[in-house]
Amino acid sequence: MGRTGAAPRPPTTGAWWTLLGQAMLEAVFPQACFACGDFLGLPPREDPREARLAPGELFPPPPDRAFYRAALRRFVCGACAENFIGLQPPFCPCCGAMFTSREGGNHLCGECLAKRPPLEVVRSVGRYAGSLRRVIQAYKYRARLELTAPLGALLRAAYRHHWFQEEADLVMPVPLHPRRLRRRGFNQSALVAQAWAAATAKDGGGPAFAPDGAVVVRSRATRPQAGLDSPARRRNLRGAFRVVAPGAVEGRHILLVDDVYTTGATAHACARALKAAGARRVDLLAIARVDVL
Numbered sequence: 001m002g003r004t005g006a007a008p009r010p011p012t013t014g015a016w017w018t019l020l021g022q023a024m025l026e027a028v029f030p031q032a033c034f035a036c037g038d039f040l041g042l043p044p045r046e047d048p049r050e051a052r053l054a055p056g057e058l059f060p061p062p063p064d065r066a067f068y069r070a071a072l073r074r075f076v077c078g079a080c081a082e083n084f085i086g087l088q089p090p091f092c093p094c095c096g097a098m099f100t101s102r103e104g105g106n107h108l109c110g111e112c113l114a115k116r117p118p119l120e121v122v123r124s125v126g127r128y129a130g131s132l133r134r135v136i137q138a139y140k141y142r143a144r145l146e147l148t149a150p151l152g153a154l155l156r157a158a159y160r161h162h163w164f165q166e167e168a169d170l171v172m173p174v175p176l177h178p179r180r181l182r183r184r185g186f187n188q189s190a191l192v193a194q195a196w197a198a199a200t201a202k203d204g205g206g207p208a209f210a211p212d213g214a215v216v217v218r219s220r221a222t223r224p225q226a227g228l229d230s231p232a233r234r235r236n237l238r239g240a241f242r243v244v245a246p247g248a249v250e251g252r253h254i255l256l257v258d259d260v261y262t263t264g265a266t267a268h269a270c271a272r273a274l275k276a277a278g279a280r281r282v283d284l285l286a287i288a289r290v291d292v293l
């Protein structure tokens with residue numbers, strides 16, 4: 001059932017009130033699924049799965065399909081929530097790539113074995129596929145900023161699970177390319193990190209957050225990465241990041257936030273700059289990861 005099913009009729013005076021009511025309802029409950037466009041209906045008021053993730057919980061589970069469905073219930077229909085693939089073992093404990101085979105435990109992937117990347121730990125909420133991919137695209141390219149809070153909730157849940165034993169000192173977004181920032185008008189990673197920070201501030205505990213540009217900035221414009229091979233990408237990004245607050249970095253465990261982790265070239269360059277400024281360890285948490293294995 002598509003949302004364009006009903007042909008628009010010229011409204012009568014009385015119908016204006018109905019339309020106004022519908023518009024208000026739609027503002028609160030967007031009615032089309034971001035992934036398939038189908039009618040969503042009124043979402044359930046609360047989800048017991050979400051209520052269980054209360055502050056003070058000892059070992060929070062990773063955001064699974066039920067959590068995903070609950071967090072995005074106003075934007076993604078139940079059927080599309082089913083295609084969410086959360087990060088689950090076995091994966092590479094370093095770069096967080098999920099192995100195709102579901103057998104066995106976590107182990108280093110070939111790439112990390114050959115050369116340890118500057119990011120010590122990379123994790124994601126889930127795979128960049130299905131409805132999660134559509135949601136991130138709507139967020140980035142259509143500026144559907146109402147997705148900020150649910151995406152922040154997903155990040156927060158993933159953080160609480162994966163960094164349970166080793167909390168980060170400071171969380172910050174990967175700075176966006178200045179040209180892209182001008183075009184888009186917002187840094188999506190900074191916004192979701194802000195939403196996460198706001199939820200953390202309300203509940204207490206958790207790491208400190210640094211806003212976009214407070215600690216590290218893009219010091220120069222780089223050429224687009226597309227079409228460049230790996231060494232060329234690295235050369236292209238050399239010196240692209242500059243730490244403006246070394247005092248906030250020295251000896252600290254830093255967690256970078258990004259929307260999508262692909263090759264990691266940009267994040268690696270950012271991590272190298274932070275480490276050169278004295279960071280003890282740099283990790284990264286992405287909403288979604290493009291799996292290469």
Ligand SMILES: [Zn+2]
Nearest residue numbers: 033036077080
């Ligand atoms: Zn759907």
Ligand SMILES: [Zn+2]
Nearest residue numbers: 092095109112
């Ligand atoms: Zn790896």
